[in-house]
Amino acid sequence: MSNNNVKDLITSSETDLLQEIMNIAFGRAASDLAEFIDIFVILSVPQIKLLRAYDLPTYINNEIMDYDQDKVSVVEQSFWGKFKGNAFLVFPSGAGKRMISLFDGRDEFFESDPSHELEKETFLEIGNILIGACIGKLAELLGDVTTYSPPRVMVEKSLHVLYENLLDPDSMAIVLRTVFEFNDKNISGYMFVLTKEESFGWLKNALHKFLEQYDD
Amino acid sequence: MIKKILIVDDSPISVKIISSCIPKDVGYELFDAGDGKVAVEKYMQNKPDLTFMDLTMPVMNGFQALEEIIKYDPKAIVIILTADVQIKAVAKAHELGAFSVLKKPPSKEAILAAIKEADAALASRG
Numbered sequence: 082m083s084n085n086n087v088k089d090l091i092t093s094s095e096t097d098l099l100q101e102i103m104n105i106a107f108g109r110a111a112s113d114l115a116e117f118i119d120i121f122v123i124l125s126v127p128q129i130k131l132l133r134a135y136d137l138p139t140y141i142n143n144e145i146m147d148y149d150q151d152k153v154s155v156v157e158q159s160f161w162g163k164f165k166g167n168a169f170l171v172f173p174s175g176a177g178k179r180m181i182s183l184f185d186g187r188d189e190f191f192e193s194d195p196s197h198e199l200e201k202e203t204f205l206e207i208g209n210i211l212i213g214a215c216i217g218k219l220a221e222l223l224g225d226v227t228t229y230s231p232p233r234v235m236v237e238k239s240l241h242v243l244y245e246n247l248l249d250p251d252s253m254a255i256v257l258r259t260v261f262e263f264n265d266k267n268i269s270g271y272m273f274v275l276t277k278e279e280s281f282g283w284l285k286n287a288l289h290k291f292l293e294q295y296d297d
Numbered sequence: 298m299i300k301k302i303l304i305v306d307d308s309p310i311s312v313k314i315i316s317s318c319i320p321k322d323v324g325y326e327l328f329d330a331g332d333g334k335v336a337v338e339k340y341m342q343n344k345p346d347l348t349f350m351d352l353t354m355p356v357m358n359g360f361q362a363l364e365e366i367i368k369y370d371p372k373a374i375v376i377i378l379t380a381d382v383q384i385k386a387v388a389k390a391h392e393l394g395a396f397s398v399l400k401k402p403p404s405k406e407a408i409l410a411a412i413k414e415a416d417a418a419l420a421s422r423g
Contacts, residue, residue, distance in 0.1 A: 094310070101308045105401045108353070108380025115383040124381065126307065126355050222402065295317040295405075 090253070090281050091131060098288050100129040102222050103215070103257050107272070110214035117210055118183050120263050127259040134252040134275055138244045141171065144258065144271065148173040151239045154200075156208025160216050162227035163283045166252065166276035168212040172268070174237060177204055179266050197236065204234045215257075215272065223287035252277055299416050303345040304329045305336040305362065306378070307354040311401075315349055315378065318408035333357030337365045340373070347415045349408075351401075352379040352386065360393060367394035372422070374415045378403060 091099070104127050111122040132140055142150065152174035159167050177200035209232045220227045235242060252275040259272065276284075302325050304315050312329045319325055328343050330336035333350075334357040340348065348366065352359035359377060366373045377390045380401040387398050396415060399407055 097308065097310045101310050101314075102402075104308070104353070105380035108401070109382070111381060112383045112386075115385065121383060121385045124353055126353055292314075295314050 090278070091285060095285055095288050096129065096131060098292065099255070099284070100127075102219060102288075102291070103127060103129055103255070105222065106215045106218035107211075107257065107259060109218045110211045113214040114207065114210050117206075118263070120183060123262040125259055125262075127257050130256045130258070132254045132256060133250075134254050135250040137254045137256070137273070137275075138240070140256065141240065141271070141273075145171070145173065152237045153240055153243075154204055154234065154236045155238070155243050156204050156212065156232050156234050158208065158212045158216075158232040159230040160212075160220075160227045161229075162220055162225045164220060164223065164225050164227070164276065164280050164287070166274055166280060168216055168272065168274045169243070170208050170211060171240075171243075171271045171273070172204070173270075176268050176270070177201075177236060179268055180204070180207060180263075183263055183266065200236055201234055204236065205232050208232050208234065211272070216274070223284070223291055225283075225287065249275065253281060299325065299346040299412060299419060301326045301328065301343055301345040301347075302412075303327075303336065303339055303343065303348040305331075305333065305348060305354070305359070306351040307331050308351075311351065314402060315408065318403060318405040319412070320409070333359060333362030333365075336362045337369070340366050341369060344370075346374065346419060347412065348373065348375045349378050349411075350375050350395075352377060352381055352390070360389060363390065363393045363395060374418060376411050376415070 107127055108124065111124050115122045154172045154177055156170045157167055180203045181199055213229060216227055254273055254275050256273040302319060304312050304327065306312050316327060328339050328345060330339045332354045336350065350359045350363060363375050366375060374396045377395045377398045378401055382400055390398050397411060399411060
């Protein structure tokens with residue numbers, strides 16, 4: 082792995098285009114989710130950032146200072162194609178219970194509720210739809226086809242577990258920060274994609290090919 | 298006949314993509330705006346015949362800008378360009394007076410067809 086800066090790997094205009102394509106992909110993901118749960122998903126303007134994976138913990142810790150960092154929920158899914166890596170969705174504490182209420186309409190939960198399994202299932206389902214649609218659309222727009230591993234989830238755990246077990250420090254990270262609002266329930270989340278430097282080479286070419294269809 | 302076109306999108310690359318789909322030989326006058334608020338101002342200043350409008354934007358989103366533009370000019374032809382193709386979002390856009398809704402990224406053919414439709418609508422008004 083070279084010690085190139087992210088800026089050396091991808092230009093600012095390539096980053097702008099990647100941001101727009103990720104916006105489109107995430108918009109489609111939200112549409113799929115809205116169809117699945119029959120609700121209206123409102124998206125904030127997504128922001129994209131490119132980082133070395135070893136800078137990701139500091140970045141995420143700063144970004145989610147409002148979250149209890151010992152109690153986050155993370156859905157992770159690997160994907161393979163010319164563009165390959167791992168996609169993660171990070172949710173704050175309590176997001177799972179609020180998401181369950183999207184399905185059954187309940188806002189009140191009791192300690193004795195068997196909601197842990199339900200929370201896990203809800204994260205897996207929502208994560209699978211958001212990641213699948215987002216990565217799938219990104220791949221489709223850039224002329225790739227992807228396959229996925231089954232999603233994995235950790236519920237209400239410390240972010241350190243994620244950093245220790247899931248992050249390959251040699252990877253590059255594309256962080257997509259957005260806030261989704263499900264009807265009247267504000268559920269914020271972060272999506273980030275980890276990929277290797279060799280996938281970046283393909284990504285740059287694919288971005289240029291995408292733009293070629295709009296050449297005058 | 299359409300002479301002036303306003304393109305509203307917070308992404309400069311998206312503005313570039315949409316502009317590139319608009320034929321150069323016809324001599325359309327193009328304007329652009331990076332958010333809904335600026336879009337409303339530019340609409341009032343330039344009175345475009347056709348507006349392409351994104352939905353998810355900072356400061357003022359596309360729904361709000363569409364509402365303001367239609368309030369100012371009920372005959373405005375505003376085409377929503379969005380990746381957010383939720384049934385409820387599309388229905389809301391139509392409810393607020395959008396002329397049509399196109400999926401992002403647009404193809405050149407889709408933009409050309411939209412301009413043709415808008416032209417026909419303008420012609421039918423006399």
